[in-house]
Amino acid sequence: MQREVGSFPLAPSVRAKLIAAGFSTLQDVADVTATELAREAGISEDSAVKVLQILRRETQSGTSVTLKHTALELLEQEQAQASIITFCSALDEVLGGGVPLTQVTEICGPPGVGKTQLCMQLAVDVQIPECFGGVDGETVYIDTENGFLVERLVDIANACVLHCSLITQAHQQDDQKIAMQRFTLNNILSQTHYFSCQNCAELLAQILVLSDFIAQNTKIKLVIIDSIAFPFRHSFDDLSLRTRLLNMVAQQLINIASQHKIAVVLTNQMTTRIGSSESLLVPALGESWGHAATNRIILHWEGVQRFAALNKASNQKDVTVQFQITHKGFRDVQAVEPNSAKTNSAKSEINPRKRPREHDQEHQP
């Protein structure tokens, strides 16, 4: 409670009377009533009520710099506002710096558009040391489709390590040189905690023990579920049970993100919603699931080019940016692809280990 009363937006005459009466800091007025303040400062009761309202409103709205927290709490608040970069600066910009900690982010898109690639990129990027602007974390990667390829993670990790070592060479800063001793391929792989869930029961069980696992591994800053859709869209006949389970999962994941101050990233497939006059490609799992994530990024194709659309607010148009997938990972588009035949072949490249899907249409409750 150190903030000076003089720094609040009060009328100069009232401010002068308060200070003259000994009310110099917020601490001094903490426990006084309006009547006491009016009497001691020689101001009207109305003015005293207004003064207390202004001081309390400013304090509650967080504009005050009063001592309300420990340094550890302040550090945790700062870390909670951090984001994980995607290595596509255009997408980072629309996300406000990257995929935010403390929130659930859903990545939707048709097959092959790059959802798993973005997940693997994030699994590496979350480990970037703080001196490079990263969050120096670890990843939990829950794979329900067998889409995780460790060879691909190696490529993405090597590219990221090289990127940071080039920065180190250019800047010659001691903290970066020290950090690079730990930011190695082996460490990135060993700090990616991989779980394979082959059906809905295994996924639900994994989500239930997730909180304890994170509590024991406090460096975890990212949980990925790739994909949340697969186990819930296959072998699920009872749609109301599915909706109930999905609501439970959504609540668990929201709690995990906020309690542990970590990012939760889910991938979701697209499905065709058949309306009376038109058919629309929409994220799967139904409309109530649409509220599970704070951020929903929809990846899509336009010809051979890949785009990411972020719905920033329900009353605003989507913000769309272009991205590409290179051998280094998820990236900005630097220039028009000169070799469209090459890009076309990349579009049709299929991960042979991914589990086959039974259908791409579903009833939307």
Ligand SMILES: Nc1ncnc2c1ncn2[C@@H]1O[C@H](COP(=O)(O)OP(=O)(O)OP(=O)(O)O)[C@@H](O)[C@H]1O
């Ligand atoms: N080493 C690489 N170099 C360039 N592009 C690659 C490389 N590896 C994968 N890709 C691209 O990534 C695409 C696969 O993306 P990804 O597996 O992320 O799709 P997805 O959206 O997860 O699809 P699904 O819904 O089927 O799981 C490939 O078709 C290819 O275009």
